[in-house]
Amino acid sequence: MSTPTVTLHIPTPLRSATNDQATVNATGDTVRTALQNLVERYPDLKSNLYNDDGALRQFVNIYVDDEDIRYLDGPDTALTDGAEVSIVPSIAGGRSR
């Protein structure tokens, strides 16, 4: 079986790092590997998503389909082909012009 391809939804504050793309495809069988794939292609995202120890920053909210990964298996949450993964900002933030 090939590695699942998923759709990542990028919040407006981060789109300057993804060439203004609101959705980006990535491959990975877990949230962790899909985000690694994303960051490899868009390195400017790294400091937004990870702390210096390489862990996901505490305030970064990731949803897989209907669910916050905090209530699933965290970064180890398994992904299937076609899953919708969203990076949802905390309340503050904004959109690049």
Added chain:
Amino acid sequence: MMGFNIAIVLHTPLRPWLREAFSMDNLPVMSGSVSSQPADATVRARPELLNAIGNTPLIPLRQIGHDLPDGVTLWVKAEHLNPGGSVKDRPARHMIEDGLRTGTYQPHHTLIDATSGNTGIAYAMIAAALNRDVALALPENASTERKAVLRAYGAELILTDPMEGTDGAQARVQELVEAHPDRYFYPDQYSNDANWQAHYDTTAPEIWTQTNERITHFVAGLGTTGTFTGVARRLKEYDGAITCIAMQPDTALHGLEGLKHLPTAHTPSIYDSSLADAQATCSTETAHTMTRRLAAEEGLLVGPSAGANVATALRHARTLHAGHVVTILCDTGTRYLSGDLWSNNA
């Protein structure tokens, strides 16, 4: 350039939020009609509550600042002690009273604005005391405490797409106001001069007096930028040597409610960057750690933006040999109980 992708609207996890957001669309329009206004809306006197806003204590941080050099004192303006629990009581009062005075806020108007919470709570509190209607746009993922408080004051909530942050809420309000200009009083806190003037007229003079005119440094985070712009402008008139430091979150994605990462957000039109002698950044993690210290060591239960202000001010105070550094405690920590701020020891 915006290119907001329809795929997000259809995206499964966000659907419940959007359903609620859309279902709320008509509520503020309906509630703004003349007929829904109680007859006494025009005759209610200025509520005494408005006099309880401001004149907050200025408190030295003896524990957190214990290792500062002799002659350096770190002070915090305890804005969380305002009746609405945040610094936003000041600009909300100023913008509302400015609207009433100039006639742009009529009795049949519904007050509408975009707010990440604290300004909305202040609007809702004051409007309740004035017996006026309020509709507020905020991202659906605003904390449950904030939404509960807003609803308790009787505000209508227009919940917007979490993916767009507060700028999305602002865009939604602008759409509604353009569609129904006669129904709303739209203070627009990001562009309203009465926002920064509230701090120019009240916060800054209080700080000047409370420090016996000895303040040397002022530090404030940027959100609407009203606090920084108003206080810094006045302080520099008192004494041009006062150093004013503007702080922002260190990254576009952050957990500092109310603060803006300006490179990736709309810069509010009231912001005057020429007032900033220095720019600083603060990480969410650093802010959270300081927020917990403020509660545990100083007895000050405040929110993460206050923690960011204090962490930034402390960092700067350590570089001084003498001086009085002042920053702002923006809001009460009880507004963040549902998150993991208080339980996380990282």
